[in-house]
Amino acid sequence: MTLHVVRVDAVEPQPWKNGGGLTRELLAWPAREHWALRISVADIRADGPFSAFPGVDRWFAVLEGAGVLLTLPDGKHTVQADDVPLRFRGEAAPACELLDGPTRDLNLMIRRDAGRGAMQRALPCEDFATRDSFRALFTADPLTLQIDGADAARVPAMALLWADGGAHGVWRIVADTPPRAWWIHFQPRPA
Numbered sequence: 001m002t003l004h005v006v007r008v009d010a011v012e013p014q015p016w017k018n019g020g021g022l023t024r025e026l027l028a029w030p031a032r033e034h035w036a037l038r039i040s041v042a043d044i045r046a047d048g049p050f051s052a053f054p055g056v057d058r059w060f061a062v063l064e065g066a067g068v069l070l071t072l073p074d075g076k077h078t079v080q081a082d083d084v085p086l087r088f089r090g091e092a093a094p095a096c097e098l099l100d101g102p103t104r105d106l107n108l109m110i111r112r113d114a115g116r117g118a119m120q121r122a123l124p125c126e127d128f129a130t131r132d133s134f135r136a137l138f139t140a141d142p143l144t145l146q147i148d149g150a151d152a153a154r155v156p157a158m159a160l161l162w163a164d165g166g167a168h169g170v171w172r173i174v175a176d177t178p179p180r181a182w183w184i185h186f187q188p189r190p191a
Contacts, residue, residue: 001163003145008041008158016042017051018093023107026160029134029186036114037134037186038107039160044068045102053090056109059119061085061182063140063158065103070094085119085182106138108184117186124178128171132187135171136162141179146172 011024023042028035041063050070060079062068067080072094079086080099088094090109108119122128122137137145138160145153145161148169155161162184173181 001147001168003153004162005153005155006160006162007156008160013043018049020048020051021045026138027136027162029162029164035109036111036188037117038109039136039138039162039184040107040109041158042105042107043102044096044098044105047095047097049095050093052093053109055112056090057087057112058090059085059087059108061106061119063104063106063180066098066100068099068103068105069097071097081180084121087118106182110186113189115186115188117184119182119184122173122179122181122183124173124175126172128183129169130185131168132185134162134164134184134186134188136160136184137171137173137181138184139173139179139181141175141177141181143173143175143179143181146174 006026008024013022013024021044023040025040027039029037062079062081070077072088072092110117139155142157143155144151
């Protein structure tokens with residue numbers, strides 16, 4: 001298994017598909033043009049709609065800032081830094097209102113026809129094990145990742161660590177204080 005690390009500040013920001021903000025694409029897997037899974041960090045500086053992504057499931061978490069109010073077909077959802085990620089359909093393209101100034105946000109997108117996966121909060125000293133072939137950890141704070149009880153990697157703040165094709169074993173984070181971190185996993189549909 002090979003571990004890959006991508007730091008947010010090493011990725012050039014790009015305008016959103018609809019021009020309403022900036023995003024840093026940390027990973028488009030397995031290929032940039034034909035991704036099944038996409039992980040990015042976005043900077044939202046003004047109110048406005050999200051871009052539409054038909055056929056895509058999305059998870060959204062606030063990394064920094066007071067948070068946002070998203071208007072989706074099922075109602076309004078406030079998302080703040082300590083909340084669990086909000087899952088919604090990419091077709092929804094929710095209206096977004098900033099609660100009190102700009103935010104920095106973590107986004108996971110998965111094409112429904114490509115496979116299944118999820119994003120969830122990662123807590124220290126809790127095991128993360130999955131049979132899915134792709135596994136990742138995004139952290140806003142520095143931490144150490146252990147795999148099967150051994151220190152595997154020191155992960156810097158605002159970075160994505162990922163592995164595919166053999167991302168098995170028990171993953172656990174070690175940190176002096178509870179980090180702002182999220183597990184991500186994905187299993188492609190059989191060909």
